[in-house]
Amino acid sequence: MPEEAAHAPRTPLAARKETPPAPLPEPFVAELRARLGERFTQNPAVCAQHGHDESHFPDAPPQAVAFVTSAAEVQALVRAAAQHRVPLIPFAAGSSLEGHVLAPLGGVAVDFTQMNRILAIEPENMLATVEPGVTRTQLNAALKETGLFFPIDPGADATIGGMTATRASGTNAVRYGTMRENVLAIDAVLANGEPIHTGTKARKSSAGYDLTRLLVGSEGTLALFTAITVRLHPLPExxxxxxxxxxxxxxxxxxxxxxxxxxxxxxxxxxxxxxxxxxxxxxxxxxxxxxxxxxxxxxxxxxxxxxxxxxxxxxxxxxxxxxxxxxxxxxxxxxxxxxxxxxxxxCLALRPGCRGTTTDVCVPIARLAEAVEAARRLIDASGFIAPILGHVGDGNFHTLILVNPDDPDEIARAEALNEAIVTAALALEGTCTGEHGIGLGKKAFLRQEAGETAVAAMRAVKQALDPLGILNPGKIFE
Amino acid sequence: MPEEAAHAPRTPLAARKETPPAPLPEPFVAELRARLGERFTQNPAVCAQHGHDESHFPDAPPQAVAFVTSAAEVQALVRAAAQHRVPLIPFAAGSSLEGHVLAPLGGVAVDFTQMNRILAIEPENMLATVEPGVTRTQLNAALKETGLFFPIDPGADATIGGMTATRASGTNAVRYGTMRENVLAIDAVLANGEPIHTGTKARKSSAGYDLTRLLVGSEGTLALFTAITVRLHPLPExxxxxxxxxxxxxxxxxxxxxxxxxxxxxxxxxxxxxxxxxxxxxxxxxxxxxxxxxxxxxxxxxxxxxxxxxxxxxxxxxxxxxxxxxxxxxxxxxxxxxxxxxxxxxCLALRPGCRGTTTDVCVPIARLAEAVEAARRLIDASGFIAPILGHVGDGNFHTLILVNPDDPDEIARAEALNEAIVTAALALEGTCTGEHGIGLGKKAFLRQEAGETAVAAMRAVKQALDPLGILNPGKIFE
CATH class of the missing domain: 3.30.70.2190 (Alpha-Beta Plaits)
Incomplete structure (x- = not known):
């Protein structure tokens, strides 16, 4: 949702972590330095910049940041990380609302902002292929002369990589679909360092398991993306x-x-x-x-x-x-x-110095009035300032609970309110997150929503594709 | 594609199998008899009926057929099959064009035609929940008074379970999407006998891995479906x-x-x-x-x-x-x-006694003319009668190669033609199958299209969710 970045340092890592992660192995650091030069850094200020997003979670900086510029570099990084069991956390716009880019277990932030080339625009096929660091406004600016546009628009100027990772949507999804419908193909690097290409440029396919849809919404836990092919749509008359x-x-x-x-x-x-x-x-x-x-x-x-x-x-x-x-x-x-x-x-400006805890439930369309009204009653009873807004054509709405990040009691009450709103939405056969993802904050809600068997199946897939657990550990699952 | 069943016995199993499968274990048979009574049968005529579909593949009957009527029975069957390592092959309309329902490794056909209840129609939420044996015309007949319809229409009166398993589409997909876009939630039984529920009734979700899309198109190899929730659409004015x-x-x-x-x-x-x-x-x-x-x-x-x-x-x-x-x-x-x-x-009637080998390529929209014209040149050079027809709004078209099923040379030439049409489509960045699936016949094309790394990732998912390999073995992969 956020339109612009407005970062300020918050709770330092040490304040929230029982045991800091072990230092990065020396040979790993040496290998990455040799490979990336100054684009691999352990500079504390740079690490701190990569230790928070737009969520209310306390800062959790990585131990190093790798500014990658090519698929080959991503591959080399993943291979080194696999060898030395180092967590890798993809990072780009930093506009996640669920702590996706935080490094609670340490590791290396893989900064994709320099992989921001538009690789191909094919107006005649109504698709574009971009590197993951391309932002949605950058893509739309490049499409200006084509009569086409890329519709998905989370509030932030998020990157296509991040939007793919969180299965993002926005205000246009009611007509044009979400990232689920608009990503056609993905180039990625698996946890074993192998490059993979999923999908094709055809609009539909029945060729085997839908790995593209498996990667869309995988929150950096199954693979690191290196190129993404998306559908474009004709500008309306x-x-x-x-x-x-x-x-x-x-x-x-x-x-x-x-x-x-x-x-x-x-x-x-x-x-x-x-x-x-x-x-x-x-x-x-x-x-x-x-x-x-x-x-x-x-x-x-x-x-x-x-x-x-x-x-x-x-x-x-x-x-x-x-x-x-x-x-x-x-x-x-x-x-x-x-x-x-x-x-x-x-909304944040309604309470200076506050942070936002954003709910993101989505319910079947006929239950929407009930869900919004229930949320409003819960908010009114809580005493919080929490505006409600959302993409109601999809059944999706947000409440933005304004919390003082330095007041643990207030945070606990905000989390209780969030949980009550989610529980009400699940009772209406909805989902705990329409477009923001699970990240750090909704892991318990995922179990509540999907059930232990479904979460176990997700874990089995994770274990199969990332047996060492190096890709964005601690997100989606405990 | 087929509109009606017109089965005749073809090549007997013995003619094509080197080694027939071992007999079903006695305790397994006894357990299923006790559980299902006459709905578990080894009657050769019933097995023969379940040994072929609309593809050109030689018959491969199962060793038994289980007519299931509830999710509990499916669970019991899967548990017994896991215990005794017996392959399970889901079966309903038998209208597959890629040998999905054949039992080349023996095992039990799980016949879902009696699980054909419409469990819920929710016009206000624009969705319906059905058992897998419900056919598309049955569902649309039940929707008559609602002002809504279910658009996906493969030629055959296929079942919603089969259509989900093959990621089917049809003539309406250009506007309404395929099963990928129209399945919201699935109840299924995993290979370990555990029931799983994927998705919700909300239109979109970012809650964890997209297990629904993983099961859509999994061709019976990851789970057996017991209920499916699909989107409905307003009848146009x-x-x-x-x-x-x-x-x-x-x-x-x-x-x-x-x-x-x-x-x-x-x-x-x-x-x-x-x-x-x-x-x-x-x-x-x-x-x-x-x-x-x-x-x-x-x-x-x-x-x-x-x-x-x-x-x-x-x-x-x-x-x-x-x-x-x-x-x-x-x-x-x-x-x-x-x-x-x-x-x-x-088209089949153009050459009495023939069988059809159907190609199913799908290409990016601007390459469609090239792809169709290339197919036509290849057909003309081959000497086969092979009409071309298809859902061109998606970039998807079929050629129906009419072959004499008793002439191995002709079958080999038809396969070579099929391969040439697929190779041409892949060179245009398309897919080997837009809507029919991989089944038995397109396994080599899947490797050609997706690459070994992607197929290895699919296998890893299969291995994670069905480590014993009991669910529809021999389909999608070798």
């Missing part, structure tokens, strides 16, 4: 965006449910409760009515967009929503969505 | 279908490529070469011009459909295609698509 206020949370959410059930191909539909709208107004200097609100975007031909608007307006009016505030010019739409994408930092 | 002739293969295919690149949301676009059209005309008593042809279907609102038609007509005319023959009334559309779905048997 017409686009319309609008903001629509509603009297209640239920009225807004029921409008979305009805539109989805009627098959309206909404491109984006974002819910914000009154606190989130107020935060945006303060942060982005907008003047939206501070009430439960939907941000809509419609894509299609001129007439298709007009039809969608007509239908959605009728549904909104039936729920006593409106009036629609239209953003007709491109710059108005940009302002509207920039405000939405900055919502994470807008 | 308006539907229009048409048949459009073209002067050349290239003209037809380039029309499709242009439409896809422009983002026209085609619901169906099927290509048939002149031989396939001629076969359909004879078999289904239609009178389509016998030239390369596209069958189109458009879904949307009245005006959206009108717009799509206008655009596609313009593209077709630019390629010297047309005139469009419209099927406006529902019964005309049904006749049109019934003719298309019966194409497999229509």
């Amino acid at each position: 017409a686009v319309a965006a609008a903001v629509c206020p509603f009297p209640t949370i239920g009225a807004a959410v029921h409008t979305v449910i009805a539109a989805i059930q009627m098959g309206v191909p909404l491109a984006r539909v974002e819910f914000l409760d009154e606190r989130a709208v107020a935060a945006i107004n303060r942060y982005s200097h907008t003047e939206y009515p501070e009430t439960p609100t939907l941000f809509f975007e419609f894509h299609g031909s001129e007439s298709a967009v007009a039809e969608q608007i007509e239908l959605v307006k009728t549904l909104a009016e039936e729920a006593n929503g409106g009036p629609f505030l239209w953003a007709n010019r491109p710059e108005e739409r940009t302002r509207l969505w920039a405000a939405r994408h900055k919502a994470y930092f807008a | 308006a539907v229009a279908a048409a048949v459009c002739p073209f002067p050349t293969i290239g003209a037809a295919v380039h029309t499709v490529i242009a439409a896809i690149q422009m983002g026209v949301p085609l619901a169906r676009v099927e290509f048939l070469d002149e031989r396939a059209v001629a076969a359909i005309n004879r078999y289904s008593h239609t009178e389509y011009p016998e030239t390369p042809t596209l069958f189109f279907e458009f879904h949307g609102s009245e005006s959206a459909v009108a717009e799509q038609i206008e655009l596609v007509k313009t593209l077709a005319e630019e390629a010297n295609g047309g005139p469009f023959l419209w099927a406006n009334r529902p019964e005309e559309r049904t006749r049109l698509w019934a003719a298309r779905h019966k194409a497999y048997f229509a």
